[in-house]
Amino acid sequence: MSSQNFYASMGGLPPQTELLSSKAVFTTAYAVIPRTVMTDIVTSYLPHWEGTRAWVISRPMTGFSETFSQYIMEVQPGGGSDRPEPEKRAEGVLFVVEGEMTVEFEGTAHAMRAGSFAFLPAGSSWTLWNSSGAPVKFHWIRKAFQEVDGLEPPPAMFTHEDEHPPQAMPDTNGVWATTRFIDPADLRYDMHVTIVTLEPGGIIPFMETHVMEHGLYVLEGKAVYRLNKDWVEVEAGDFMWLRAFCPQACYAGGPGRFRYLLYKDVNRHMPLW
Template sequence: MSYAFPPGGLPGQEVSPVGTAIFTQAYAVLPAETQRDIVTSLLPGWTGARAWILARPLSGFAETFAQYALELSPGGGSDTPEPDEGAQAILFVAEGQGELTLNGQSHPLEPGSFAYIPAGSDWALWNRSDALFKTHWIRKRWEPAPGLGKPDAVVSHDRDVPPSAMPDCNGVWATTRFVDTQDLRHDCHVNVVTFQPGGRIPFAETHIMEHGLYVLQGTAEYLLNTDWVKVGPGDFMWLRAFCPQACIATGTEPFRYLLYKDVNRHPKL
């Protein structure tokens, strides 16, 4: 498996600044070509770390989550990674070797590793190797609900979770779900969605869930509101609630993306 991550660096002066980034009232597209060194952030409490902050709550847009691509230099990391005690975290590793310490237990991380970290957990993340460590990091403030406690921590791997085929699609569309979708303690899901070449979402999904979609592998034509957009590895799509969406996988390899969505709670009135 290959898992895309921001390319960093800086294009040469001979490159045209005309790009394919899009920001509308319904959706945004941040192509991989925009994820360069000069747009990274340094984070309090972290050493040897930089982050591409790809999504953050914006009033009137997508409001429930923040999504980072986090890069740790050799020896980099944090014992105090999360400044908000109410925030849960989801990690999905793209490259390198890392160490997650979660409530006193150490977990080695490698490409394809997934971790769900409940709000209020004692956790730390370090790169103990001599190469860069690169992970996607999604933060969301956990929303309590009557009779429901916080979800349990989960540490898993892409290869260990069989994808679930979607109905009536002959196996060309499948979703890797790392947590139990029937567990209402979770107020968000982060999955890996896979389309085989030619596979598609055969209708324009239009729903309450907000989305962050980071393309891990492959190419597609993606419907966003009324626009068909060509996307590929490292491109990020950010959708507000009720933005129509669909896709058709192109190329000769699977089209895979990391998908965030908010679920299982009543809308605030």
């Protein structure tokens, strides 16, 4: 079920002849950031990173993401960082969509390629460098870790989607499946990042309405997504943010499978302010 077709063609700049119509939208319930707006001029540069730029597609702010930030990182050959994470309380997930890189965690080097996944606990020591001859692109999802008295911190994880067979959802005949890197029953983790796969014609057959906030980056294929009251066409390279309790469902449009990288916050009580 692994794929070498993850979308990774962000960058460039549209011509002056381009029309300005777009499906980009920002609402209080959801946002859609299509791949067409992820151009060169909207990139960010980060302290202590060399040969690197980032598309910031989610960040905590009023009326938007509350629990996480998400970057698409592009690291040139020879680029990287010995001081990648400035926040001691930040945990992270890395997922590679193109190219190769090496993450050294607590003194051990881990080679990562397209489809590789890493969970990096808060306060850990790690570095990241691209020693290959081509750029590497990966998603970096960051979240402030929520400690729980009596639970030990979650351990690091380095793996690949090939090592995690997709688990079919009940009563779907395998057309809707989830690749889970972290055991859902392990309460040490307060975030999950998974890959959801829908075969052509497959659907999420009800309007999901739940407390988990979502970030969805389309890795492959296309679909029609229901977001709150609206139907939106999405394709590989598009990003969606869904606020907690935003109703959601979708139809996979084909002709190939529809796959997306999914973030959600889990396993914690709701804070009471």
